[in-house]
Every structure is written in C-alpha cells, then in structure tokens.
Amino acid sequence: MYHQSVKLIEALEVLRAAPQDGAAPWKCFLASSFTPLHLQTFLAAELQKRHARQPVQIETGSFGDLAASLESVSAEGLEGLCVAMEWPDLDARLGLRRAGGDGLSATEDVIAESGRALDRLGARIETLAARLPVAVCLPTLPLSPLLPSPGWQAGRLELALRTALATFAERVAAAGARVVSSERLAELSPAAERLDSRSDLVSGFPYSRPHAWHVGALLVQTLLPPSPRKGLITDLDGTLWHGILGEDGVAGVAWDLDHNAQAHGLYQQLLRGLSDSGALLAAASKNDPELVAEALAREDLVLPADRLSPVEASWGPKSAAVGRILAEWNVGSESVVFVDDSPMERAEVQAAYPDMTCLSFPEREDASLPSFLAHLRDLFAKPRVLEEDRLRRESLRANQALRAVRTESGEAPEAFLEQAQARVQLHFATDSSDPRALELVLKTNQFNLNGARPSEAAWHEALEGPGAFRLVVSYDDKYGRLGKIAVLAGRLEDRTLVLETFVLSCRAFSRRIEHRCLAALFERFDADALVLDFTPTPRNGPLRDFFAAFLGRPPEPRSRLARAEFFERCPRLFHQVEEA
Amino acid sequence: MADTETRLRRCFAAVFPDLDEAQIAEASLGSIAAWDSVATITLLSLVEEEFGVSFEPEDLARQTSFAKILADLEARDTA
The missing domain is CATH 3.40.50.1000 (HAD superfamily/HAD-like)
Structure with a gap:
C-alpha cells in the first residue's frame, strides 16, 4: 500500500501562507545536479510546516555538477543542507540526458569514474556535516536501461555501483550526515512510478510529482527528526x-x-x-x-x-x-x-x-x-544513542533510592546530601562536537532559562562569538551515575556573565547541582554578576523558583544576580568538583 | 465542483501569489515578470494535476497566457 502524496498546489499554498512580517528566513541549501523544480517546492513546503513563524528559504547551487554545487556551499547562515543524489552524479553516462561514445559499455571506466565522484562528494559532505545538519538521499531512480546486462540480472556494473554507494553512505553517516532510508522510500514511492522521463528530457527534472514529494518529505524528516518519546x-x-x-x-x-x-x-x-x-x-x-x-x-x-x-x-x-x-x-x-x-x-x-x-x-x-x-x-527513534540514554534507567533507580533513603531515615536533605559522595564534573566546551549538550537544551522544559530551541547551526555559531562560554556538567554519586545533566551557555561582558542558556535535567533535581553550576561560573570567570536571559514559559516554574530564592522575587528578563547576593544565599554544597 | 475558470484562477494564484483577480485574467508570459520557464513548468504541472490533463512538450511554447490555457481546457471539455 503506497501512501498518497501531497499535490503541488497544496505545497504552493503552504508557501503562500508563510509569514511575511520580516522575520529572518530559515535557510536550507538543496544540492542536486538536476533542476530541482518540484522537489524544491515540496521540500520548502515541508520545511515551512515545521517552521510556522519564519519564512523558509531554499538556496540552490549550480546544476549539472553536484560536487561543484556542494563546494559552493558556505555553512554560514544555513540551518541545514539536503543532498538529492541521482545516478548521473556518479557518472553522467548513467543518466538519460547523455548519449554518445562507448556509453555504459565501458564498464570499468564507469566504475572508476563513479569511485572518484563519490570520493569527492564524500569529502565535501564530511566537511559540511561537521558544521550543520545534513540529510543525504542516495539515488532513487531506476538504473539506466542502457546497462549492458539484462534487466533481470544484477550485472558487474550494477553490483559495483551499489557497493560503492553503500561504502559512500557509511562514510558520510560516520561523519554525522543522516542518510534517507531507501527502504522507507520504497514503502512510500513505488520504484516503477518514480521516473518521469519526459520531464527529465524536456526540463531536466527527472522525478514524477508524487516521487518528488516523497523524497522532499523524507529529506525533511531525516534532517529534522521529531523529538523521541521518553x-x-x-x-x-x-x-x-x-x-x-x-x-x-x-x-x-x-x-x-x-x-x-x-x-x-x-x-x-x-x-x-x-x-x-x-x-x-x-x-x-x-x-x-x-x-x-x-x-x-x-x-x-x-x-x-x-x-x-x-x-x-x-x-x-x-x-x-x-x-x-x-x-x-x-x-x-x-x-x-x-x-x-x-x-x-x-x-x-x-x-x-x-x-x-x-x-x-x-x-x-x-x-x-x-x-x-x-x-x-x-x-522513540533517535538519530544516535548517547551514553546518557543508557544511564536514564539507572538514574531513575538512583532517584528511587534517594526518596527511599530520605523516607526511611527521616534525615534532613542536608545530612542526606552530605553523605551522598556527590561528584560534579565541569566540561568547559571549546567546540560543539558534543551532541548531548544540544539534546539537553532541546528536550528540557522544567528547569530551562527561557525555552529557546536553537537549531544545530545556531548552536555551532553561538560558541564562536566574543566572550562566549559553554559549560556542560556531569554528575554521579554513590547511588549511580546521571551522566551529563546540565548545560549553561552565554558570554562574558567585562565582569558580567550574560546567561543565555541554563538547563538541568529533571532527573538531577534536589541535589543542589544548579547551585554548583552557578558557583562554578562565578569562580571560573571571576564575575561580579550574572544577567539572566530569562523568559517565563508554561513549564519552567522550577527554574523560576530557584532564581526567586536568590533574587527575593520571581526573575524577569535581564534580571541581575550579584555575586555577593548569590554566595550569601547559596546553601552548603557537598560536591567534589573536577574540571575535565 | 467550481467551474474551469475558477479552478484555473486558483492555479495561477498559487504560482503568482502577487497577482490580483483582474491581473490573473490578463496574465501572459510577456506581461508578468515572474513568468519564466520554471513558472511555466510549475503552472502547467498544476493544471495537469487539477484538470487531469497532460501537456505535450510542444504545448509549453503555446500556453503563454491565462486566456490561451483557459481556451485549451474548454476545448478539451474538462469542465
């Protein structure tokens, strides 16, 4: 059962309804060697559905040479990159728009040329994937009818091309790019209905309209996967x-x-x-x-x-x-x-x-x-499983132990915390290579300074500004490891810390880790005060209460917390602190 | 179901969102700056979807105005 696609007019109407109020556009680069035509429209519409408050802008490169198009991409200002590959990107002789010479009879030459092309593409995608989210769709169209072997048998050329492509896909995925599942595409878009040869020959756009929508929708889903359930x-x-x-x-x-x-x-x-x-x-x-x-x-x-x-x-x-x-x-x-x-x-x-x-x-x-x-x-799908994911179950048990100890012993939290053998590790990040930090920012609601959800590209760029800092905090105690559970980020202006991000996993409440985080910032930067980039959200009450205890009133946007004020009201902290 | 002209107007409005009703009726390749080769293909693809018709490559050169496309559709009796 194949899924129905969206019509072109519906996609255009989504784009027509995009905000026109001057909001900064959400920019994505679409790299393909063919004229992107309806693929661009569908991709933009699917992205627009995810970004209702910003107009989506799709940038495209030069057509006819995918590697050159990718080499023209500058990650700056871009939120994502989608790459739609087709067989002619490996060797132009694999497409319908090229005829002459030995064609595909020169099997070994086509294989060698394809290897070189995939090397060049792979190198460029590796570089870009380190800077921004990248989704790659491997060739989706049927192989050329001019292949020397009969259609019912996978011949030398087909087998070699598919092997080279699989190696390429592994390479770019290892570098952080996300590869669209060919199997899921096969469920949605029947192979025999993907190619529109007339459109390919007339306009250079090889996809049938339903196939263009499926490729566009899957690229968006791969680029911006939905948040997994917990x-x-x-x-x-x-x-x-x-x-x-x-x-x-x-x-x-x-x-x-x-x-x-x-x-x-x-x-x-x-x-x-x-x-x-x-x-x-x-x-x-x-x-x-x-x-x-x-x-x-x-x-x-x-x-x-x-x-x-x-x-x-x-x-x-x-x-x-x-x-x-x-x-x-x-x-x-x-x-x-x-x-x-x-x-x-x-x-x-x-x-x-x-x-x-x-x-x-x-x-x-x-x-x-x-x-x-x-x-x-x-x-429950995650683009990758992190160590903290594996620790979640353990930390839940640790929380149960924490509650049980308190109940059974009747001890005050102070005494309990003192005997917990808590250890806090501070990681002052110098790059954005740790995916856990952004994941925490994106999924934490209750202890969250402002509810901001930066894109991957914006998260990378934020650390490059003057005075920028980012602190990732790990925690463990005698009840178990919680892993990385807090992120603080912002910038130092003279001796004032402007705190733009502060999240703490709800698994880590009641251990005074939030107090330790602020103490660590004051001490590390010898700062006189902290200015909070605070925004109330429907769910960040725990963070509001935390700061209200220091400020004597609920925090407001740009509230200022002086160093003396903080340390005067900070309760005793029992953590052993290490800087990684 | 809406008549042929109304449905065709919807197609034009989707491709040329800046045009008002009167401008759509008068729209032609030469009079609309945004009407380039990509717009032609997008517009005719929309018309194909909306009316269940199919244009031949040589039609691209002929379908150069709202009036011509409307006349073509009415001649095909797709209303």
Whole structure:
C-alpha cells in the first residue's frame, strides 16, 4: 500500500501562507545536479510546516555538477543542507540526458569514474556535516536501461555501483550526515512510478510529482527528526503477553510461537531494545499485584522484568495508575506512549491525557503487527544513542533510592546530601562536537532559562562569538551515575556573565547541582554578576523558583544576580568538583 | 465542483501569489515578470494535476497566457 502524496498546489499554498512580517528566513541549501523544480517546492513546503513563524528559504547551487554545487556551499547562515543524489552524479553516462561514445559499455571506466565522484562528494559532505545538519538521499531512480546486462540480472556494473554507494553512505553517516532510508522510500514511492522521463528530457527534472514529494518529505524528516518519546506504559494481559493472568494463571500466559503468541514476544523484544536506548518503561494493569509479581518473575520473559519501573497493578482506573507512573518518572504525558489491547482502557486514559499517544496492541492474527512495531520504533527513534540514554534507567533507580533513603531515615536533605559522595564534573566546551549538550537544551522544559530551541547551526555559531562560554556538567554519586545533566551557555561582558542558556535535567533535581553550576561560573570567570536571559514559559516554574530564592522575587528578563547576593544565599554544597 | 475558470484562477494564484483577480485574467508570459520557464513548468504541472490533463512538450511554447490555457481546457471539455 503506497501512501498518497501531497499535490503541488497544496505545497504552493503552504508557501503562500508563510509569514511575511520580516522575520529572518530559515535557510536550507538543496544540492542536486538536476533542476530541482518540484522537489524544491515540496521540500520548502515541508520545511515551512515545521517552521510556522519564519519564512523558509531554499538556496540552490549550480546544476549539472553536484560536487561543484556542494563546494559552493558556505555553512554560514544555513540551518541545514539536503543532498538529492541521482545516478548521473556518479557518472553522467548513467543518466538519460547523455548519449554518445562507448556509453555504459565501458564498464570499468564507469566504475572508476563513479569511485572518484563519490570520493569527492564524500569529502565535501564530511566537511559540511561537521558544521550543520545534513540529510543525504542516495539515488532513487531506476538504473539506466542502457546497462549492458539484462534487466533481470544484477550485472558487474550494477553490483559495483551499489557497493560503492553503500561504502559512500557509511562514510558520510560516520561523519554525522543522516542518510534517507531507501527502504522507507520504497514503502512510500513505488520504484516503477518514480521516473518521469519526459520531464527529465524536456526540463531536466527527472522525478514524477508524487516521487518528488516523497523524497522532499523524507529529506525533511531525516534532517529534522521529531523529538523521541521518553516513556512507554504497557498493559500486561493481552499486550505484554497473550492470555489473562487471573484466568490462565502464571504458567498459562505466553509470548512464543508454540502458543501462537509470537506477537507478544516480538513486542517484548522491541521494548527491550527501546529500554537499551534509554526509553522508560512501566506497566499498568488491572490485576492482582501478587499474581503480576509472580508472572514477572518468570525467567523466560524476553523483556527482563526489572526494565519495567514502576509496575502499577491494581483494580483502580488505568488513568490513575498512569498518573502515578508519570509522577514517578517526572515526565509530561505528551512524551509518553500508552499501549493496551482494550479500547475501553485506551479511551479512559486518552480522556485523562489527551496529548498522550495511545496505541492499540494488534490482535494475534492481525497483519498490522509489523507496522505497529515499526511505528513504535519510530516514535522513540533517535538519530544516535548517547551514553546518557543508557544511564536514564539507572538514574531513575538512583532517584528511587534517594526518596527511599530520605523516607526511611527521616534525615534532613542536608545530612542526606552530605553523605551522598556527590561528584560534579565541569566540561568547559571549546567546540560543539558534543551532541548531548544540544539534546539537553532541546528536550528540557522544567528547569530551562527561557525555552529557546536553537537549531544545530545556531548552536555551532553561538560558541564562536566574543566572550562566549559553554559549560556542560556531569554528575554521579554513590547511588549511580546521571551522566551529563546540565548545560549553561552565554558570554562574558567585562565582569558580567550574560546567561543565555541554563538547563538541568529533571532527573538531577534536589541535589543542589544548579547551585554548583552557578558557583562554578562565578569562580571560573571571576564575575561580579550574572544577567539572566530569562523568559517565563508554561513549564519552567522550577527554574523560576530557584532564581526567586536568590533574587527575593520571581526573575524577569535581564534580571541581575550579584555575586555577593548569590554566595550569601547559596546553601552548603557537598560536591567534589573536577574540571575535565 | 467550481467551474474551469475558477479552478484555473486558483492555479495561477498559487504560482503568482502577487497577482490580483483582474491581473490573473490578463496574465501572459510577456506581461508578468515572474513568468519564466520554471513558472511555466510549475503552472502547467498544476493544471495537469487539477484538470487531469497532460501537456505535450510542444504545448509549453503555446500556453503563454491565462486566456490561451483557459481556451485549451474548454476545448478539451474538462469542465
């Protein structure tokens, strides 16, 4: 089943509705050796949908030579680069617009030429990918009908070209460029309907209109991937396993082929992978808690039971169980996916949390299982998995220990913090090579100075200004590692620090890390005061409260915090501090 | 469904957003600065999508005004 594409007129109308109020344009470079025509229109429209408050501007290079076009790109002022490759970029003889000479009969020469072309393209893309987000779409059109081998057999030339292309794709991906999935494109755009040979010969634009839209949309999705969800809450009966615990018993529930329940085993496998890459998992089930504990102790579970935290088993409403899980995780419902086979339970949870993604677990014989699993995977997709993603589950356990210790011992936070053996590492960044810093800025809501979401390109540029600084903070204590959990950035003007960015992961609250961060800045730069580039947002109350304690009133844009004022009111800090 | 002229006006408005209703009716290759070769291809692609027709390469040189395109469409009885 191929997906319907957007019509050209719809794309033009999106562009027509773009803001005309003088806002600075969001600039993207589209590199292709063919006339970009409708691809440019669709790309611009898809980008415009993501940037409703700025007009999108697409820049293009010289046509006919992709490498020269890429060599003309200056990263300055650009927010992204999209590269649409086609076979003639490897060797012009592979296209329909070139005839004469030995053509593709000169197989070895075409292979050698293609290798040289891919080398040149790869080198340029590597350089650009270090400066700004780059999305690359490998050739999408059918190979030339002039290839010497018959169409049903992959001949020497085709095999060599595909191998060279795969090596090229690995190379640019290793450098940070994001490569559009050829498999996803094949799902959306049938191979036989991609080429418009008449358009190619008349105007130099080789794509059919539907194919142009699919390529444009996928380039945008690859360049600007959606934010991944943070957590998944799963039902148990009929979802994590086949069967009903209360009726079938602990030994009667199943998740394997032998019991015709493989869908549940695959689901568990997927959840395990999501957990490995940092997603939070929990269970909400209307069940007897003791039976659930017994079932989760089964050693043949594909998903180890300790990945589910917390497990809410009770006879109360599902929405109440979901509420307790969200509180435990300290994440917003919009970042969470809920999976349940019962339409009634889904409806009840959806009514309580309208912005939560509620998904139905497919019936056993349902052919939609692969697309359900793929959809789930995509909801949690990250361009890359960082060390902090793997630490998230560990830090959740550390937070539980922290709460438990406080409750059981009755100790005041002061005494608790003193014995926690906390260690803070300060990394004063000199470049933007650490992807974790920007990720934290983009995904932190509660302890966030202003809610600003800089683009990758703007984040790179910010560190190049006069007096610019960027501090990334890591934390660990005897309860576990939290990894990199805070970012502060801004500039030093004389002896005043202008703080433009200050985010702290919600996993790291209640440890006085935010106090340590400011103390570190004052001391490192010997600054007299801090000026806050503060903006209130609907969710940055925790940050507001933090600064209000020093200022004696809620912060305002450009609030000024004097060094003496800060240290006078700063509570005792117990961290051991190291500078990396 | 809207008549042929109204639908064609929508196509012109999408490609030439600065034109008002009266200017669209009078629009021609020579009178509109933004009407270049790319605009011609974009416009005729829109018309193909909207009316389910197909233009031949030689049509590119003939479809040079709103009036000519409208006449062509009405001759094809696509209304």
